[in-house]
Amino acid sequence: MNEIGELCLLLSLGIAVYSSIVSVLGEKRKRKGLIASAENSLFVLFVLITISSATLISAFLRRDFSVEYVANYSNKDLSLFYTLSAFWAGQKGSLLLWAWLLSIFSAVVVLQNRNKNREFMPYVISISSITLCLFLALMVFASRPFELIYPPEDGYGLNPLLQNPGMVFHPPTLYLGFVGFTIPFAFAMSSLLSGHLGDTWIKTTRRWTIFSWFFLSMGNLLGAWWAYRVLGWGGYWAWDPVENASFMPWLTATAYLHSVMIQERRDMLKVWNMVLIVVTFCLTIFGTFLTRSGVIQSVHSFGESTVGYYFLVFLILTIGFSFYLIVNKFSLLKSNNELDSIISRESSFLFNNLILVGAAFATFWGTMFPVISETIRGQKLTVGPPFFNQVNIPIGLALLLLIGICPLISWKRSSINNLKRNFLKPFVISIIGGIVLIPVGIGHLFAWLSFTISIFVVSTILIEFYKGVDARRNSTGEGFVKALFFLTGKNKRRYGGYIIHIGVVLMYVGITGSSYNIEKEATLKKGESMEIGDYRLIYKDLANKMPIPTRIEVIAAMDIEKDGKIIATAQPRREFYKNSEQPISRVYNLSGLKEDLYIILAAFNEDNSATFKIHVNPLVKWLWIGGIVIGLGTFIAMLPDRKEKGGMQVIEKGKKKTESRISSTAYCLLVTCFLLFFSGSVSALTIDEKYMPLYDELSGKFMCLCGCGSLIKTCPHQDCNFAIPFRKELSTRIQTGETKEQIIGYFVNKHGERILSAPTKRGFNLVAWITPFAVIIIVGFFIKRIIHEWATKGITEEAKGSDFKTQDSLDKYKKILEKELEEFER
Amino acid sequence: MNKKQLKFIFGSFIIVVSIGYLVVTGISKTAVYYLTVSELLSKGSTVYGEGVRVEGKVVGGSIMKDPYTLKVDFKITDGNKDIPIHYEGVIPDLFKDGRDVVVEGKYAHEGVFRAHTLLTSCPSKYESADKSQFKTS
Numbered sequence: 037m038n039e040i041g042e043l044c045l046l047l048s049l050g051i052a053v054y055s056s057i058v059s060v061l062g063e064k065r066k067r068k069g070l071i072a073s074a075e076n077s078l079f080v081l082f083v084l085i086t087i088s089s090a091t092l093i094s095a096f097l098r099r100d101f102s103v104e105y106v107a108n109y110s111n112k113d114l115s116l117f118y119t120l121s122a123f124w125a126g127q128k129g130s131l132l133l134w135a136w137l138l139s140i141f142s143a144v145v146v147l148q149n150r151n152k153n154r155e156f157m158p159y160v161i162s163i164s165s166i167t168l169c170l171f172l173a174l175m176v177f178a179s180r181p182f183e184l185i186y187p188p189e190d191g192y193g194l195n196p197l198l199q200n201p202g203m204v205f206h207p208p209t210l211y212l213g214f215v216g217f218t219i220p221f222a223f224a225m226s227s228l229l230s231g232h233l234g235d236t237w238i239k240t241t242r243r244w245t246i247f248s249w250f251f252l253s254m255g256n257l258l259g260a261w262w263a264y265r266v267l268g269w270g271g272y273w274a275w276d277p278v279e280n281a282s283f284m285p286w287l288t289a290t291a292y293l294h295s296v297m298i299q300e301r302r303d304m305l306k307v308w309n310m311v312l313i314v315v316t317f318c319l320t321i322f323g324t325f326l327t328r329s330g331v332i333q334s335v336h337s338f339g340e341s342t343v344g345y346y347f348l349v350f351l352i353l354t355i356g357f358s359f360y361l362i363v364n365k366f367s368l369l370k371s372n373n374e375l376d377s378i379i380s381r382e383s384s385f386l387f388n389n390l391i392l393v394g395a396a397f398a399t400f401w402g403t404m405f406p407v408i409s410e411t412i413r414g415q416k417l418t419v420g421p422p423f424f425n426q427v428n429i430p431i432g433l434a435l436l437l438l439i440g441i442c443p444l445i446s447w448k449r450s451s452i453n454n455l456k457r458n459f460l461k462p463f464v465i466s467i468i469g470g471i472v473l474i475p476v477g478i479g480h481l482f483a484w485l486s487f488t489i490s491i492f493v494v495s496t497i498l499i500e501f502y503k504g505v506d507a508r509r510n511s512t513g514e515g516f517v518k519a520l521f522f523l524t525g526k527n528k529r530r531y532g533g534y535i536i537h538i539g540v541v542l543m544y545v546g547i548t549g550s551s552y553n554i555e556k557e558a559t560l561k562k563g564e565s566m567e568i569g570d571y572r573l574i575y576k577d578l579a580n581k582m583p584i585p586t587r588i589e590v591i592a593a594m595d596i597e598k599d600g601k602i603i604a605t606a607q608p609r610r611e612f613y614k615n616s617e618q619p620i621s622r623v624y625n626l627s628g629l630k631e632d633l634y635i636i637l638a639a640f641n642e643d644n645s646a647t648f649k650i651h652v653n654p655l656v657k658w659l660w661i662g663g664i665v666i667g668l669g670t671f672i673a674m675l676p677d678r679k680e681k682g683g684m685q686v687i688e689k690g691k692k693k694t695e696s697r698i699s700s701t702a703y704c705l706l707v708t709c710f711l712l713f714f715s716g717s718v719s720a721l722t723i724d725e726k727y728m729p730l731y732d733e734l735s736g737k738f739m740c741l742c743g744c745g746s747l748i749k750t751c752p753h754q755d756c757n758f759a760i761p762f763r764k765e766l767s768t769r770i771q772t773g774e775t776k777e778q779i780i781g782y783f784v785n786k787h788g789e790r791i792l793s794a795p796t797k798r799g800f801n802l803v804a805w806i807t808p809f810a811v812i813i814i815v816g817f818f819i820k821r822i823i824h825e826w827a828t829k830g831i832t833e834e835a836k837g838s839d840f841k842t843q844d845s846l847d848k849y850k851k852i853l854e855k856e857l858e859e860f861e862r
Numbered sequence: 863m864n865k866k867q868l869k870f871i872f873g874s875f876i877i878v879v880s881i882g883y884l885v886v887t888g889i890s891k892t893a894v895y896y897l898t899v900s901e902l903l904s905k906g907s908t909v910y911g912e913g914v915r916v917e918g919k920v921v922g923g924s925i926m927k928d929p930y931t932l933k934v935d936f937k938i939t940d941g942n943k944d945i946p947i948h949y950e951g952v953i954p955d956l957f958k959d960g961r962d963v964v965v966e967g968k969y970a971h972e973g974v975f976r977a978h979t980l981l982t983s984c985p986s987k988y989e990s991a992d993k994s995q996f997k998t999s
Contacts (some may be wrong), residue, residue: 044989378869395880401885406896416896418915420966423892427884434877557932557952619955638952649952824994 038103040183041091042182044084047815048135049172051077051808056165058804063158063230066790073804074161075146080808081168082143089136090131092181098124102187105129110189111615113586120196121204124211127328128181133208135171137215138164145219151736151747151793153240159226160219167218170350179343186536193586193615210255210282214320216248217289220862221317224310229360233306233368238296243674245765247417249293250670252286257663268621268636270555271653272659275424280403281323284396291392294385301447306369307362308389314358319396321351326403364582377449384442387838391435398427408593429482435490439537440493443500461499466492483551490548497534504531524672539669542662549631549655557638559647565597571633571653572597573606578644586614589622592637592646596626608637608648632656727770734766734779739793747793894966901938903967915966916975918944922959938963945969949977956982 054079062070092105094118103108109122109129124133142164149157175181197203220241227237259279266274271280292312298305362369365479375382402419403409409417444458469491470484477484501520504527510520525530558566560575567573577593594606609622626633634651641647735749742758749768769779783791894913895905902909902916918938925936934953937944947965957963957980967977 148927182911375870377866378873383870383873385878386870387873390877391881394877398881398885398888402888405889405893409893417893418896419889419893426892427888429882430884431881559932621955636952647952 037093037098038095038100038182038184039073041088041095043815044088044091045172045175045182046138047811048081048084048088049169049176051081051811052165052168052172054808055081055635056169058160059161059165062127067804068789068792069802069804071161073807074158074165076805077808078139078142078146078161078165080812081165082139084812085132085139088181089123089132089135091747092132093120093123095182096120099185099191101189101191102184103181104183105181106192107185107188109191109194111193111586113584114191114194114759117204118194118199120187122199124207125194125198128183129180130172130207130211131175131179131343132181134211134215135168135175137208137211138168138171138218141215142168143361145222152750153236154739154793155230155232155236156223156226156240159229160222163222163225164218167222170346174343174346193613195301196587196611196613196616196620197250197266200262200266202258202265206255206258206262207259208329209251213248213250213252213255214282214285216244216325217285217313217317217320219244220292221313224313225358225361228310228365231365231368233365235296235299235303238299238309242296245289245293245296246670246674249286249289250667250674252282252289253666254663256282257660261660262658265623265625266620268623270553270636270649270653271550272635272656273463275402275421277403278327280424281319281326281801284399284403285316285319287392287396288312288319291389291396292316294392295389298382298385299555302373303388304371304375304382305374306371307366310369311495312389312393313364314355315393315396318351318355318358321347321354325351335635349702377860378448379445379455381442381445381447384438384445388435388438388442391431391438395428395431395435398431400425402427432544433482433485436486436489436493436541438497440489440542443495443534443566445599462492462495465495479550483548486548490544492537493541497538500534501531510654529673529676532669532671532675535669535672536666537669539662539665539667542658542665544662546655546657546659546662550653552654554652555650557647559639559645561643561645566648566650568650569631569633570598573635573648575646575648576605578640589664590637590640590642592648592777594624594648596633606633606635608635610637610761612638627657629657630654637688670701718745727767730770731767732777734770734776735763737780737793738762738766738783738791741787741791865949899938899945900943902975903943903945909969911968911973913966914969914975915964916945917962917964919955920959920961920963925957925959927953938965945975947975947977947980949980951978951980954980954982 038703040339055074058070058077062068062072062074089575092103095103095106096110098115099110099112105126105128106122109125110119114122123129142161145160145164146157149160153160155527222238223237223241227233256279259282260272263269292309295305295309295312299309310673321441323698325344328344328347375386377383402423406416406418432441440462444455444462446454466488470488473484473487476487491773504523505516505519508514508523509516511518512522514522554569556566556568561564562575562577565572565574574595574597575592576595579591579593581589581591588611589611590612591607592609594608595602596604596606604626606624607628608624610618611622613620621636621638624635626635631652631654634653636651637646638649732749736747738748740748740756740759740762742751742756748759748762765784766779774782780792892913894915895902895909896915897905897916899916899918902914911912916938918940921937921939921944924944927934931950932952933948933950934957935946935948935966937946949965950969961982964981965975965977966979966981967975969975
């Protein structure tokens, strides 16, 4: 059974190598058959890796401890939920999950782009395949998920720290984000390789970018939440290298998310965007390298392993290759515009970018400082949280200010009057807010600044919403809620973005609250009490419980008194697990909008006295609420725009990008104008209703040869001198009653086979198309044979160890045997 | 180069310089030596009163705890030499004889290292380092 998983991985590696070469070959030799074959390979990869993952899941469910990974991360008592999550509890499973996600994403990309972006796809396929190769090679050669061992009686069990919902969802969420950035990266590189340097790659990958950014944000946040709830040290972020590793790509991704808007709108910053997406992608790989290689000491890194160095090599190659490409095409990436004024939306975006990248750099520098200082000065120096806080707090505040300023400044150039008008209200509101908050701010300058700027930002955003709604109500007479709904719906990207910004401000509020944390430690005897903040805590009792045979819980009971009334009974616990010498503190957290009361049972003694560590953490809850608001905003920003119907109204699409710039009233007017204008050009192409489906089908079968790389159906050029006559001819031919085959034959004769969007399935094309599937079938047959052979070879072979056993696992087995013999002799 | 571009370069320059300034001052204020026990001892008086981070193994039998005042005295070693550590605060779950620990604090004149932070490197590295501990009984 497990051999199937291993074999699928081996096969996938072969196919991934095949598709990464064949797709580029197909492009160079102009053979669409080869490209189609590469596309099919990605589907096959998806199927194979899915089988492989299913095999691992089934090994977990069957409690097959002959698989080393299963034995190491689960045991018989583990609940179903955590057994499934054990899939990604360790390195090998994480690699498999990563590969699995990437194979899913690649297959989706191929599906999405069957009929468009044909000039990009060969390279996109190749780049995603190469990335897949890395993970597959790791799993085949270095870190094999299906490594077999002599099956122990019971597994080692899942680290109790990981037995928490936060930890179940944190890794896959983070990986979704990490893996997702492969897609924009692949498109960016293929735009360089194919020479189509416009903003098509950005537009195509916009949703992928937001999607990945969202999951990266949520992954980080879930990690923080898990740390807060489970690790029991009272905080949620410790600037540990592992945390920084996922924070850095988030920073650059955020920068990228903003700077692409400038390219879309103003055709500027092309090189910068390329660099940002390369850096983001590299940082996701770098993060993996950092956590796996043991280069940097971290309290919670994966064990040292050689795996890290595979990532390092891949990283160096990626950096070298992508920067070579960028430099190579540098002259072609010149901006067609320049910045008009320092007071413009563009420049505020630019500064926001600099600040974000600066924060990423500072974080990088601090994380790598032990290595850097050792290399340069021969002295190992290290920096901790104080460094990161000291640097990132001012940077963060500058960024917060920009979030507020940005929407107030118009594109291109803002007049002073314009500025005055836009800034006056929020400025006054925040000044008033700032004055009110002075008592809170004494001794906490940064916190006061943060709150005051937050007020400024929220008021600018609310005013923006209000202005939009007001304009809409004046023009349409809708009610407030309805107007708000349609305003957001019409301009999802813009207002979704504002909602995300509100979420970010809420998170700032939550983080700023940590300036006012109180912390106390005390050892109490039964009946004794202590005071912290507004609370009085009375230690009542200590009890033992054994809910399952592998776990003992020690529970302390404490009454929480506030304003002379008992408001709750806290039950902080310590849990001891049979298979782990590490006890776990289960924190009691009384969470409110104002503050969290966070109680840890740190130790207990024989005389039933107990040591408590107690935190009062103000406003923490707003951090999590902010996360939810960001989720909502992202959801709105990702909702699809209204779908275009048929092939003919597509022309409108090119104009769509203008929509968010113009306020909603003006927008309505404009669209009416466009519609009137285009109804003229469209009416030239009249076609009978009953021929519409055929026309749609056929126009999707032909490529436009004007150089746009799209189909006849979707060519974006309004005055395309290829697509428009083509459409006309097509519609006449359809209406004269010619059959599909006749029409296709006619156009292929006229323009050659390159006119077809998909290769005809004949001759060589057919062979190439079928290859991946054929390989699967043949190999499936082989698998069957091999399994059969293994099954008949008998148990002696299995006990000795199958071919899969490495020297390593043999040694391990020997050790266990020796130990057992020793015990036996005793 | 026109005036407009100059403004941008100036603006960007200010941002870059201020971030650079933050990083440099941040490092010089907060960086601490990361030393082994022998390295610390060989530095001797030069590190008195300076923030230092030291790694080492807890010497077996050296732990003296006072659970009521949350104080602990112990020794750490790098295999060659050892130094006494004094720590006040909540003791990590995994703190025991033979464990690898990292302490942060100051090396005082009387030859005792006063730690304000005591970290144990988890054996719970998500990848368990020592895999020969399967229960085979």
